[in-house]
Amino acid sequence: MTATIAPGGDLDIAAAAGLFADPTRARVLMALSDGRALPASVLAAEAAVTPQAASTQLARLTGAGLLTVERSGRHRYYQLATGQVAVVLEALAQLAPMQPVRSLRHSTRATQLRSARTCYDHLAGRLGVQITQALIDAGALAAGDGITDTRRRPGDRLSSQLTEHPYTLGPHATQILVSLGVAADRLTDNDRSSQRPLLRFCLDWSEQQHHLAGRLGAHLLAAFIEAGWITRIQGQRAVRLTDTGRHGLHTRLGLDLLDT
Template identity: 60%
Template sequence: MDGDADIARTAALFADPARVRVLCALGDGRALAASVLAAEAGLSAQGVSAHLAKLREAGLVVAEKSGRHRFYRLAGPDTAELLETLARFSPPRPVTSLREGTRAQALRTARTCYDHLAGRLGVAVTAALLTRGALAGPADTRRRPGDRISAPLREHPYTLGPAAAPVFGELGVDLDAVAAGRRPLLKFCLDWSEQRHHLAGALGAAVATRFLDAGWVRPRTEGHRALRLTEEGTQALETHLGVTGLAA
């Protein structure tokens, strides 16, 4: 016969600030690799692995294998609700270092994925292309059952839309020239940070090249894939695609 619920044992898991940072990084429903969690939580690879093992043992986090990689997510909405409840009863935490948080936020906001746009910027551009008829397919770009996490989609439901030529032309992308190449025109990836699809393939690469050549985005630092949206880029997104909320 079991006794009363061992609340203290579960509560002890939330007594470690690093472990709480791991849970909070997963709080928006994403499935993240241990290396990404380590960066977002400011932990070493060994440290985040130890915390994930305890959280999995407690049933708060589950692991999902995709190819050679393993991704972690909250076990369910009850875990997220528990986090929210604790947050309501908790005082604000003083900020002592923004370095790791800033880097993680920069990657989530805008980055390159191979040679195309990813992060919030990449999925926003893809969604806008669907809305404006440059692409055709489901309006909901969220991860579908069977989509491998953070990987190119082997099969996707998207095609060029009826307004493809004028919309891409307004962006400064020569659709005919891109289509004439040997590389597949349309490919899509599942964005690891947003868990939504973003445009890849020859057309995705052409869009990213245009953004860079026009000065709409710039690398944050040399050799780093995080991108910085410029003021010109913010204006161009609103003018050509109706995208707002991604201020420079």
Template identity: 60%
Template sequence: MNTGKANPANAPVASRPTAGGTRGGDADIARVAALFADRSRARVLMALADGRRLPASVLAAEAGVSAAAMSAHLNKLRAEHLITVERSGRHRYYALAGPKVAATLEALAAIAPAQPVTSLRQGTRAQRLREARTCYDHLAGALGVAVTQALIDRGALVATDGVADTSRRSGDALSAPLRAHPYRLGPAAAPVLAELGVDLPALLPAASDARRPVLRFCLDWTEQRHHLAGGLGAALAVALFDAGWIARRGAPREVEVTAAGAAGIAGALGIHSEPTR
């Protein structure tokens, strides 16, 4: 829905600032899209989509290319500001440039055809990603959606549009951060989140930081329902990892619920699931 004034047909399109600070033309989508189109680079970006920093050797193994080829791919991704690099001692660690890149990967996954499953291992990994994964630094998949719904059910989150569930609303873009989310913190937010290991009062001052709002939500690409993101989503994921309730699997982005986590999440949120570890 267009909430602004209609522009005349011949109105100039606002230009975009370039890297040097000057005004440019329309966004060069093809230039950036070409980087995602290469299978090796796509594997690198997907490997980094859980928010971790990984060395080039690990990324080369994930993409199945040589060290020299990986160096060339990483240079191209850095040149277009899709990844960042941090030096630690003699090693360099690479990471996604931020949540927007992760959201782009999720959006592409929503419209991309599934790759043929040629082994049981591939099939089970696809299923594990649907069940529980990380979307940059917060939980996604069926687990992420279930946790978000449980927070609504327990009054930690309140729907502001009268729909008290995580279902997709009219106008929600597929697999993307919601432009205007229909939730706010509820009256039970502090105690419910404290039981999960999140100190909400300590997190709230970040609400003034426009770069990372406390509350943000995405439309999950596998579940087509909302999951919690933003500062609170990241803090909740860290708390569950630190408590040992969830753990990373060997493959990028995969998350598993531990035995302690199955009991803890059931007690705190009423989500009953069999531990996967």
């Protein structure tokens, strides 16, 4: 099917512009404008709308050919279909700033999500990734085969638990984890009451790095909440690190968190 380039047609500029003319769609497109592929839930948070609203607009944008979708498990990752979309965004942005510009104060909800959130029953986001890395650095976890960081590896799927990973408990696991509030008897690899593995890892969508999951991840989050290091933000998946928590992570793990 050769695209019959009808040489007399008119271009429907208005229809194309209309796709950018809604706040929700504009924010979604802006969030994608660097070329990343993001799941619908993240885009909903980024645009500060309900999942239904986001889904509706994503369907519209996809139908119009501005976005492409890729399914991965129960997630759907959206991405700009062509760089031309980003060109339009940039061109429009230069026309827009007649209003007070505040490019930094992004949707706070999205920022919070990126910063720290729960993933099922364990920590994710920048905080989750950094704690995981700190556990490795401190010897509570050990990565096999010369792997020293938590970066994404080929074949890892976003936002789903990795069935195979190179990590094991490290030489100082008991000492450190107990000091963080996890009961020592929870560190056995085979808990009789559950087949759930002690160590599991997810690939974090916002950081493109691994964060700790599995039974240990759950215990750790529970311990942090128990100790008041972390509090849930009302009605959301985002969590907040308290001052106590910041101090605790610093003394116990040598972890210095830059900001929020």
